[in-house]
Amino acid sequence: MVTSSAHEQDQGMPLGDLDPSRPMIVSAWGRKGSGKSVFNRRLYQSYPFDKVAIDVNGNAEPGDDAEQLTGPVPDAFPAAPARNGRRVTRNLHYRADPGSDTYVDDLDRAVGLGLYPQDRPAAVWAGEVGEFMPTAAKIGPHMRRLLMQNRHYRTTAFFDGPRPVNVSPLVLAQSDLVAVFQLPNPDDRERIAKTIGYPADRFHAECHETWGRGPHWFLLWVTAENQLYRMAPLPV
Ligand SMILES: Nc1ncnc2c1ncn2[C@@H]1O[C@H](COP(=O)(O)OP(=O)(O)OP(=O)(O)O)[C@@H](O)[C@H]1O
Numbered sequence: 001m002v003t004s005s006a007h008e009q010d011q012g013m014p015l016g017d018l019d020p021s022r023p024m025i026v027s028a029w030g031r032k033g034s035g036k037s038v039f040n041r042r043l044y045q046s047y048p049f050d051k052v053a054i055d056v057n058g059n060a061e062p063g064d065d066a067e068q069l070t071g072p073v074p075d076a077f078p079a080a081p082a083r084n085g086r087r088v089t090r091n092l093h094y095r096a097d098p099g100s101d102t103y104v105d106d107l108d109r110a111v112g113l114g115l116y117p118q119d120r121p122a123a124v125w126a127g128e129v130g131e132f133m134p135t136a137a138k139i140g141p142h143m144r145r146l147l148m149q150n151r152h153y154r155t156t157a158f159f160d161g162p163r164p165v166n167v168s169p170l171v172l173a174q175s176d177l178v179a180v181f182q183l184p185n186p187d188d189r190e191r192i193a194k195t196i197g198y199p200a201d202r203f204h205a206e207c208h209e210t211w212g213r214g215p216h217w218f219l220l221w222v223t224a225e226n227q228l229y230r231m232a233p234l235p236v
């Protein structure tokens, strides 16, 4: 059980720069406009290998180097050819069409771009994680594989979601980093506290202390350290 209180982290991320060669799962939770996309965008843009932003609402802004992926989603990441014997990476931007009959399937196929080829590191940014699992129990095969086995596929994933209780518990349970922006419903905070093994009453108090500091403050749970950080807003 955790005994210490949240560490104050006034500038930048804890752990210095994250090691991008270590696959990880990141989830950011919070109500509309709380800052979760700003957080994941920053991690996504600094990820140096192949990556795909799966954009369901057109707000991803995956970076100036992003290339639109149009047409059917391929079975594996369409890697750029090596140049002068050196690996060239790509940043793909996939805009799924919510009006399509195959929408949920399309999203799951796009997750596969982060898995295959298996030996190549890649990142997937799944903004609005709830779109990928219409109910907590209904997860597509690629998403399930990612959540269960991301390390074997060298896959990093960034998830945004408004409410952890509405998606599969696997998302939180498998997260190496959990960013907690404003979550007004106590059930959501409770779910996070239980999953990370933090006393629920203290977690509620840490949340209120953090959000009381001002807009876009958040808590960051680092699973490997078993540590909760109180984070000042990231510079935009
Ligand atoms: N660290 C920050 N400092 C200053 N402004 C911020 C910060 N984070 C977010 N904002 C502001 O809040 C707006 C909304 O943030 P963001 O897009 O990250 O919200 P969100 O949680 O992803 O919301 P949604 O559920 O609508 O996608 C941003 O456009 C930005 O103007």
Ligand SMILES: [Mg+2]
Pocket: 036, 037, 038, 059, 127, 160
């Ligand atoms: Mg967002």
